[in-house]
Amino acid sequence: MNISEDELEQRLRALFADERLDLPPPPDAGTVIVAGARRRRRRRHTVQAVAAVAVAVVAVSGGLTMIRLHTEDGTAVMSADGTESSVKPPENLTQGRPPEPSTPGPTSTHDIQVSQTPGSPPSKTPQPSAPSPSKLPPVVTGPQLDVDGFGTLKLGMSDAQIAAQGVTLSNANPVAACTVYNASGGGVPAPATIVVSKSAGLLAITPEQAVHTAEGIGTGATKEQVLAAYPGAKEQPGLIVAPAATFEFQFSFDDSVVAHMTLSVVNANCAG
Amino acid sequence: MPVEFADFGDFVQATLPGLLRYGHALTGNPHDAADLVQTVLEKIGSRWAYVHDKTGDPLAYVRRSMANAHVSRWRRTRRENLVADLPDTSPHVPDDPFEHEPLWRALRTLPPRQRAVMVLRYYEGLSEAEIAGALGITQGTVKSQASKAIASLRMKLKAADGEGEGSGAG
Numbered sequence: 338m339n340i341s342e343d344e345l346e347q348r349l350r351a352l353f354a355d356e357r358l359d360l361p362p363p364p365d366a367g368t369v370i371v372a373g374a375r376r377r378r379r380r381r382h383t384v385q386a387v388a389a390v391a392v393a394v395v396a397v398s399g400g401l402t403m404i405r406l407h408t409e410d411g412t413a414v415m416s417a418d419g420t421e422s423s424v425k426p427p428e429n430l431t432q433g434r435p436p437e438p439s440t441p442g443p444t445s446t447h448d449i450q451v452s453q454t455p456g457s458p459p460s461k462t463p464q465p466s467a468p469s470p471s472k473l474p475p476v477v478t479g480p481q482l483d484v485d486g487f488g489t490l491k492l493g494m495s496d497a498q499i500a501a502q503g504v505t506l507s508n509a510n511p512v513a514a515c516t517v518y519n520a521s522g523g524g525v526p527a528p529a530t531i532v533v534s535k536s537a538g539l540l541a542i543t544p545e546q547a548v549h550t551a552e553g554i555g556t557g558a559t560k561e562q563v564l565a566a567y568p569g570a571k572e573q574p575g576l577i578v579a580p581a582a583t584f585e586f587q588f589s590f591d592d593s594v595v596a597h598m599t600l601s602v603v604n605a606n607c608a609g
Numbered sequence: 610m611p612v613e614f615a616d617f618g619d620f621v622q623a624t625l626p627g628l629l630r631y632g633h634a635l636t637g638n639p640h641d642a643a644d645l646v647q648t649v650l651e652k653i654g655s656r657w658a659y660v661h662d663k664t665g666d667p668l669a670y671v672r673r674s675m676a677n678a679h680v681s682r683w684r685r686t687r688r689e690n691l692v693a694d695l696p697d698t699s700p701h702v703p704d705d706p707f708e709h710e711p712l713w714r715a716l717r718t719l720p721p722r723q724r725a726v727m728v729l730r731y732y733e734g735l736s737e738a739e740i741a742g743a744l745g746i747t748q749g750t751v752k753s754q755a756s757k758a759i760a761s762l763r764m765k766l767k768a769a770d771g772e773g774e775g776s777g778a779g
Contacts, residue, residue: 339763339767340763340766340767342759342763345759345762345763345766346731348712349712349727349731349762350731352707352710352712352713352716353634353728353731353732355707357706357707358630358633358634359626359629359630359633360626360629360630360632360633360639360642360643361626361629362625362626362629363643366621366625366647367618367621367622367625368618369647370621370625370647370650370651370654371617371618371621371654373647373650373651373654374617374650374651374652374653374654374655374657375654375655376651377651377652377654377655378654378655378656591658
């Protein structure tokens with residue numbers, strides 16, 4: 338029997354109005370989704386910040402045209418209050434189904450073996466350009482990102498020296514003659530994404546949670562606060578770079594406030 | 610930002626049941642519906658301030674995003690969906706309440722864009738122009754996709770009726 342177009346349209350409307358289409362939300366679904374949204378945002382900022390470093394160092398090196406940065410879907414998950422992070426796979430609303438990876442990038446994790454004694458840390462770096470007195474209040478969030486490193490992580494360290502500090506390096510991704518790692522463990526105040534050059538050691542550190550600088554610029558600071566604290570800072574799209582003699586702070590913005598910070602060596606080179 | 614995510618959390622709590630239902634209509638099964646809703650909401654939540662401020666209607670934006678994500682996802686997994694053309698060999702989905710509904714089964718055989726057009730038209734009640742805007746295609750394409758979908762559904766239902774009468778299964 339042929340069904341008329343009108344009857345078919347009526348049946349479609351009736352089907353789409355059927356109450357059996359209702360699906361009860363799983364318990365804690367809202368919490369899972371909000372955590373997933375936080376994770377996606379943090380990962381996006383981290384990759385953008387590290388990619389900016391990688392692009393910069395490769396641009397300096399010259400002759401290198403391809404950069405590949407892979408990220409694993411869902412590694413660092415912020416706790417509900419945003420003050421702690423843990424490492425776990427992404428959760429999924431569908432029970433009994435494994436989470437669907439969004440990218441086919443490498444997912445293996447390995448630790449760097451401690452095979453060398455740590456060398457001497459890099460030479461002392463000068464303090465950043467002296468901040469001018471500011472009427473703007475400081476923003477002190479999370480642990481401090483220093484001018485020479487983050488916790489026991491110090492600019493210039495080799496990956497072996499980093500591992501010797503009790504820092505676990507995972508998700509190694511090569512970028513020219515550098516390697517991008519996730520750094521975690523007792524040696525760092527918070528998990529971070531780092532770039533390590535084979536020849537020059539640790540080039541850049543991007544903490545994965547709220548941090549602040551000694552100048553009172555932390556996650557959540559406004560552009561005005563950053564520029565007041567670092568008069569020599571330069572604005573770039575979505576970024577403010579505060580350079581000093583041998584290092585620089587990069588502040589990436591989201592919703593008009595600092596979302597992430599990167600400490601980077603100036604004039605780094607990934608050419609090997 | 611905690612305030613922003615709190616606001617997003619409230620949005621999720623308020624809209625999740627309706628979005629799961631909509632996802633069910635779009636994808637044709639509960640599992641894919643949950644995956645689709647979670648994926649789209651997480652992406653939108655990570656840019657919530659922008660979506661909330663710039664789109665004017667976040668819920669409509671989410672629903673359009675789901676339709677587009679479903680079409681994109683289907684392209685990646687089309688081999689699985691093509692199995693639905695062979696009812697005898699299709700995988701059993703135990704918790705699909707419409708498993709034996711001929712129109713539901715016929716909808717499953719539609720290409721994703723055609724199915725999305727059907728859902729936007731008869732679930733959401735959108736006009737051709739609104740569907741075109743939501744899916745990023747021309748009104749002419751909407752019209753042709755809808756026409757093909759209707760013709761295909763009528764043919765499938767006719768075949769299903771014939772099988773039912775022939776087997777006496779009603």
